[in-house]
Amino acid sequence: MAGEWRRHPKLLGKFLPDFPDDLQILVHDGGPRLSTKFAEAVWVTVTGTDGEVFRGRVLNQPTQLGAVRHGSDIRFVAAAGADYPVMVTDKYLAERGAWKITPCQKCGFDELFDAPSDLIRVIFPNLSADGQPAAFTTYCPLCGGVQLVAALGFAPPAAKKPWWRFWP
Ligand SMILES: [Zn+2]
Numbered sequence: 001m002a003g004e005w006r007r008h009p010k011l012l013g014k015f016l017p018d019f020p021d022d023l024q025i026l027v028h029d030g031g032p033r034l035s036t037k038f039a040e041a042v043w044v045t046v047t048g049t050d051g052e053v054f055r056g057r058v059l060n061q062p063t064q065l066g067a068v069r070h071g072s073d074i075r076f077v078a079a080a081g082a083d084y085p086v087m088v089t090d091k092y093l094a095e096r097g098a099w100k101i102t103p104c105q106k107c108g109f110d111e112l113f114d115a116p117s118d119l120i121r122v123i124f125p126n127l128s129a130d131g132q133p134a135a136f137t138t139y140c141p142l143c144g145g146v147q148l149v150a151a152l153g154f155a156p157p158a159a160k161k162p163w164w165r166f167w168p
Contacts, residue, residue: 005049010078011085021046025056025076027068027087031113031141033122037065039113039141041084044074053077053093054085081108082142091115099149106145113141116149 005011006020014023023046028039040063044056054076061070068074068087075093078085080103088096092115103110112119119138120127127133135150 005046005054008049008054010052011046011054014085019045022059024084025058025074025087026082026084027058027062027065027074028113028141029065029067030118032139032144034114034118039086040065042068044076047073053088077111079109079111081110086111086113089115091118098152100152102148102150104140104143104145104147107140107143109140109142109145109147112138112147112149119149 003021006015011023016022022043024041025044026039027042029035029037042062043059045059046054046056048055056074056076058068058070058072058074062068074087075090076085076087088111092112095115095117096111099116101110101112120133120136123136123138124131124133132151135148137146137148139145140147
């Protein structure tokens, strides 16, 4: 159905009255650990939807980004804590389902700008190629608060026991 996103509960009220497929999206080159560029809100015209993931074309030129330009086709999701829906990369979407993101303790943002594997590479530079932490913390790309990112199925240890001692 054409334009079914216009009534999607996560986007309702965000479209321009005269341009009912156009809304503002936060686009970026990655979060602060992977990029020095800041995120920008640009106008996007929605072209499709796949469940909670939307597709759209960027209508104006970001001032300082490299990954996104006028005419770029992007995907985006509506996220808690953010004023605008945020751009997501294919790599992020491919990895997102394996992780639980605890919302930022300051603003409530519950997505990341970067794929978890890219963050892990920067945060744990000495990790072996097949190693993966069960959980890590990172800085919220919106406000600089802290987000906890945990592999699904990972539960933090109930009691702190020194790892160097043997516990039966
Ligand atoms: Zn935040």
